[in-house]
Amino acid sequence: MVNPFKxxxxxxxxxxxxxxxxxxxxxxxxxxxxxxxxxxxxxxxYLMIVNSLKPIDEFFYWPPRLYVINPTTNSFRVVFRIxxxxxxxxxxxxxxxxxxxxxxxxxxxxxxxxxAYPLAKAKVPGMxxxxxxxxxxxxxxxxxxxxxxFIIMSQFGMIDTYWALxxxxxxxxxxxxxxxxxxxxxxxxxxLEAARIDGGSxxxxxxxxxxxxxxxxxxxxxxxTFPVLWSTHGSGVYSENLxxxxxxxxxxGLGGTAMQGPAAAVxxxxxxxSLFIFLYSQRSLMQTMSYSGIK
Amino acid sequence: xxxxxxxTKRKPMSAARxxxxxxxWVPMYVMLLPFLILYFLFMFLPIMGGxxxxxxxFNGLQFPAFVxxxxxxxxxxxxxxxxxxxxxxxxxxxxxxxxxVIISFLVAWLIRELHRPLRLVFATxxxxxxxxxxxxxxxxxxxxxAADSHGLINSFLMRTNILIDPINWVGDANWTMTTVVIVSLxxxxxxxxxxxxxxxxxxxxxxxxxxAIDGMRNRMQELYYxxxxxxxxxxxxxxxxxxAGAFTVxxxxxxxxxxxxxxxxxxxxxxxxxxxxxxxxxxxxxxAVSIVMFVMMQITWSLIKRMLKRFNAGN
Numbered sequence: 179m180v181n182p183f184k185x186x187x188x189x190x191x192x193x194x195x196x197x198x199x200x201x202x203x204x205x206x207x208x209x210x211x212x213x214x215x216x217x218x219x220x221x222x223x224y225l226m227i228v229n230s231l232k233p234i235d236e237f238f239y240w241p242p243r244l245y246v247i248n249p250t251t252n253s254f255r256v257v258f259r260i261x262x263x264x265x266x267x268x269x270x271x272x273x274x275x276x277x278x279x280x281x282x283x284x285x286x287x288x289x290x291x292x293x294a295y296p297l298a299k300a301k302v303p304g305m306x307x308x309x310x311x312x313x314x315x316x317x318x319x320x321x322x323x324x325x326x327x328f329i330i331m332s333q334f335g336m337i338d339t340y341w342a343l344x345x346x347x348x349x350x351x352x353x354x355x356x357x358x359x360x361x362x363x364x365x366x367x368x369x370l371e372a373a374r375i376d377g378g379s380x381x382x383x384x385x386x387x388x389x390x391x392x393x394x395x396x397x398x399x400x401x402x403t404f405p406v407l408w409s410t411h412g413s414g415v416y417s418e419n420l421x422x423x424x425x426x427x428x429x430x431g432l433g434g435t436a437m438q439g440p441a442a443a444v445x446x447x448x449x450x451x452s453l454f455i456f457l458y459s460q461r462s463l464m465q466t467m468s469y470s471g472i473k
Numbered sequence: 474x475x476x477x478x479x480x481t482k483r484k485p486m487s488a489a490r491x492x493x494x495x496x497x498w499v500p501m502y503v504m505l506l507p508f509l510i511l512y513f514l515f516m517f518l519p520i521m522g523g524x525x526x527x528x529x530x531f532n533g534l535q536f537p538a539f540v541x542x543x544x545x546x547x548x549x550x551x552x553x554x555x556x557x558x559x560x561x562x563x564x565x566x567x568x569x570x571x572x573x574v575i576i577s578f579l580v581a582w583l584i585r586e587l588h589r590p591l592r593l594v595f596a597t598x599x600x601x602x603x604x605x606x607x608x609x610x611x612x613x614x615x616x617x618x619a620a621d622s623h624g625l626i627n628s629f630l631m632r633t634n635i636l637i638d639p640i641n642w643v644g645d646a647n648w649t650m651t652t653v654v655i656v657s658l659x660x661x662x663x664x665x666x667x668x669x670x671x672x673x674x675x676x677x678x679x680x681x682x683x684x685a686i687d688g689m690r691n692r693m694q695e696l697y698y699x700x701x702x703x704x705x706x707x708x709x710x711x712x713x714x715x716x717a718g719a720f721t722v723x724x725x726x727x728x729x730x731x732x733x734x735x736x737x738x739x740x741x742x743x744x745x746x747x748x749x750x751x752x753x754x755x756x757x758x759x760x761a762v763s764i765v766m767f768v769m770m771q772i773t774w775s776l777i778k779r780m781l782k783r784f785n786a787g788n
Contacts, residue, residue, distance in 0.1 A: 204692060209591070215580065216598035222613040222659070223601045225625075229616065239480045241628040293508035296501040308505070308547045315512075317720075317770040318520055325750060325759070326522035327515055349515035352714070352762045354508060356668065359706040364675055402664050407608040428608065438616070439767045445609040449580035453597075460593055 191357035213380055214437065226449070237438050253439035257447070258432050260440075266419045274340075275423040279407040282344045286353055287399050291392075294357035295384045299370060309358065312351045328414060342414030343422065353399050361388060380443035397459040405452045424448050477559045517616050526760035533754050544761035555762070557737045558745040561650070562766075565726075565741065566719035568654055570773075573659045573715030580662070580707065581669035582696060596670060599662045607660070611728030618642040618729065646738040649730045656725050663718065665711030672707035676700065705781065712777050720770045723747070742766050 229237075231249040261268045296302065297309050327346070328337070336342050365388060373383045389396070411425040427444040430437075520770030527544055529537035548555050584595045602610055606681075617773045620641040627639040640654045684699045701708075723743030726732070730739045732748060742762055 201691070205586065208586055212580070212583060212587075212595045216595055219598045219601050219659070219662075222610060222617070223605065223644070224612050225616060226605070226609070227615075238623075240623060241632055242623055244625075272541075289507045289511065292504045296504050300497075300501040302498045304500045305501075314711070314771075315516060315520075317717045317774060318767065323516070323519035323523055323763070325756060326526070329522070330514060330518055333540070345515055346513075349511045350534070350666070351512070355710065359710055360671075360675075363706050368567055380497075394674065398667050398671050401667060405604055405606055409608070411608075414513075417753035441612050445605070445612055448609055449605050451764065452606070456600060456604055457597065459595075460596065 213429070223449075226442050226445045229438060230446045232439055232442075234436065234439060237435065253443040254447075256440045257427070257430055257443050261426070264426070265287050266421075270419055271421060271423045274420060275408065278340055278410065278422060279404065281340070282347045282407040283374045283400060283403050285344065286347050286350075286403055287396060289348060290357050290399065291384070291389060293354050294361055295380075297354070297387050298358045298361035299365070299367070299388075312355055312358070315351045316355055320333055326412070331414060337414050338416050339419065340420070343410055344407075347403060353403065356393060356399060356402075357395050360392050398439035401456055401459045404455045408452055409448055485565065486598070506725045523760045523763055526757050527764045529757040530755075531757040531760075533756055537757060540757070541675055544758050545765075547758070548761055548765065554737055554740065555742075555745055558740045558742050559765075561739060562720060562722065562741045562743075564650075565654070565657065565722045566716075566773075569661070569722060570715050570719035572658055573643055573663065573665055573718060574711045575709070576661050577663070577666040577711060577715075578669050578704075581666055581673055583731065584670065585673045586692065599666060602660045603663050603666075607724045608728065610660065611725065612655075614659075614729060615643070618652050618656075639768075643730045644735055646736040649738045652729055653726045656729055664713065665714050668707045668710050668714075669704070672704055673700070676703050708783055709778070712781065713774060716770055716773050716777065720766055720773070 196445070201221065225244070228246055230253050231246045233250045235253060236243060238265055258268075261271075297305055297312070305414045324346075327349075331337055331342055331345060334341075336345065370383060371389060372428060373387055378386070410422055411428060417423060427448060430440060430444055432441075526537060528539060528541060530540045530543075531537035580599060584592050584599075587595070605613075619625070619627065620639065620643055622628055622631055624639065624640045624642065626642065630636040631639065640648055642648050680699050680703070681695065684695060689695050689698070711726065721743045723732075723741040726734065726739040727744055728740055732740075732744045734740055742765065745764040746759045746766070749755050749762065
């Protein structure tokens with residue numbers, strides 16, 4: 179059964195897509211400019227893939243080739259062979275990375291969403307002050323306060339545990355600020371008032387109304403946190419069996435000219451999951467956007 | 474209806490108000506609690522700890538000895554490397570900061586002008602360097618900017634007879650800064666870019682229709698009169714992230730030219746802090762460097778906030 183209201187909604191959306199005051203020449207100009215810039219951005223990524231597929235002798239050709247003549251997976255095999263001879267089984271590193279990334283992301287976004295809603299909408303004393311503090315702290319990047327944080331984490335016995343890898347992400351204020359700005363800008367107070375009159379508790383309002391409406395922002399948060407957590411090299415973790423995949427891979431990549439191929443292969447291995455997450459979130463970002471407007 | 478109004482009448486006003494406050498306030502504070510605890514322990518305490526340490530002489534082992542403003546006077550009067558780092562940081566911030574906001578916003582806006590499949594392609598392309606991660610990105614960049622004739626840029630310039638000998642992009646003090654600037658510009662599209670993309674997608678199309686009916690002529694007018702005034706929150710966010718990034722530059726410089734670089738030609742405050750703190754173990758002194766960094770960021774931030782506010786009010 180087709181819902182007629184949905185059809186009308188779809189018709190309206192199509193109608194809204196009709197743009198005014200657009201010149202074809204301008205669009206072509208934009209595409210040409212973006213193609214130029216996009217090529218520039220694509221070059222490093224392309225070179226990384228090409229280098230990872232080059233056999234070692236092709237690194238010594240002059241002039242250096244921008245393509246592979248005899249592509250080989252040798253570099254990847256070298257990386258995995260080295261991983262096989264490691265003290266700790268390879269699967270342990272994958273588990274560590276996946277665990278740290280998932281926990282960090284889920285906890286981080288949950289805590290940020292919980293804090294962002296009252297900061298954006300609650301008419302309760304103290305919120306303006308805390309928001310100002312959060313905005314002020316945005317300027318303090320993690321790396322500049324690292325060594326004092328290290329001392330505090332060691333007091334809690336968190337050094338050399340998974341916490342040491344996750345805590346810097348959780349205590350950051352970027353996600354809180356990002357979600358707060360979106361909630362404040364995009365969610366009308368009337369909807370929240372209506373829900374309160376219907377007897378919804380604040381938690382129900384947050385999970386049933388606010389979070390579904392800020393899906394694009396949550397997706398943005400995922401895209402932002404994933405590469406950071408996934409490529410964490412983990413200061414504060416010393417045990418071999420707690421190391422993350424990127425920190426082990428980076429060690430393999432250090433090896434001068436002879437290891438240029440494996441270093442590029444390492445780059446590809448680290449990058450592919452980030453790329454997939456981005457593409458996946460991008461798509462749902464576009465989807466959720468068309469549903470998000472309520473008037 | 475009648476029952477509820479009768480109930481509220483019967484009860485004394487203050488008690489109802491109290492319960493109202495309790496019902497509305499407590500859940501809000503409970504929601505904030507996890508964040509506040511984490512923030513206090515791992516953000517507020519480290520910052521305050523840094524501020525306290527900056528007034529001491531602390532080597533990480535012995536108890537910090539109070540030296541007052543000694544660290545700061547040493548920074549500005551007796552540390553020439555710090556002054557070089559300060560100058561480099563300001564120079565790099567002047568280039569990477571605005572590019573992080575202005576280029577990101579313009580490109581996000583241009584991408585939104587296109588239709589869906591192209592939008593996805595270009596947004597992904599622009600964000601590729603950020604997805605790669607700085608360390609991995611630098612691996613490729615070292616291949617492009619390699620010092621010998623096998624570097625991509627050198628080999629190109631030598632084949633076209635512009636150069637006879639290769640330029641040492643990463644080891645010649647005359648060129649290292651150029652290299653770092655180019656690589657930094659490559660990574661302009663970060664978190665601000667994403668915020669702009671999402672923000673532009675959220676704008677109300679009705680305003681554009683109204684503007685078109687009111688005689689909006691072209692894209693530029695639309696951008697200036699309709700889009701920009703609505704993008705306040707995103708622009709502010711982009712600005713703050715780009716300031717934080719611009720004043721803590723150093724990772725790219727370290728990856729490309731090493732730390733310390735030749736003749737400290739690409740030394741930045743961030744790298745100076747790391748060198749002093751983790752190699753010389755003068756933690757109090759390192760904390761003083763970080764305080765200088767924060768003061769500079771705060772000043773820039775308040776200037777930019779005022780500028781953006783005036784701009785949004787002007788429209």
